[in-house]
Amino acid sequence: MDEVLPGVVRLREQREALTKHTILRAARELFAERGYANTPVRLLAQRAGVALQTVYATYGSKAGVLAGMPDLLDHEAGVVELFAFRDSIDDPVELVGLLAKIARQIRERCGDIIKIMRSGAAVDAAAVLAEGHRRRRLGALSILERIETLGALGLPRERAADIAVALSTDEVCDVLVDQGGWSYQEYEDWLKATLAKQLLRPPAP
DSSP: OTTTHHHHHHHHHHHHHHHHHHHHHHHHHHHHHHOSTTOOHHHHHHHHTSOHHHHHHHHSSHHHHHHTHHHHHHHHHTHHHHHTTGGGOOOHHHHHHHHHHHHHHHHHHHHHHHHHHHHSOHHHHHHHHHHHHHHHHHHHHHHHHHHHHTTOBOSOHHHHHHHHHHHTSHHHHIIIIIITOOOHHHHHHHHHHHHHHHHBOOOOO
């Protein structure tokens, strides 16, 4: 019996994860089509193919579904997969390039999710955007810590994180890509070069 239980637990966890992902993907579609405020939970359950009670049991409320959007964004943008390369990279420039790649994939693959997070009900959206900022900063600190161990960080890690987060905000991408007409590759290249210039110790002469 003891040998079976771990497998049963894993199966249940997989099913729960699949249910969460299914609800979030349905929410992504509906919030983009109808807007957050105009999407009833009943319709969300219908689009996800689950019972209404399942949505409430999983997320508690529509605001809870909105709060799950950063999880969907991380999954759809491949953030975890990109961070997995961190410890295998020894070039500081390539490490800041990893930050630029993450920012690019988040925006290129999940721009609609970012708009949803921005346009939710004011009270609900504020907490979701704060969570997105928290994750962005933690990710930056993780990569900057790696750069620091290589002796290549040119300023204190917390200050470097401030700069990295500021340069990779959605508003900067708005100006360059949406308004300026830059390609995502141009945006990524610019962000990599700018982060390297701002954060890394100048090479020895």
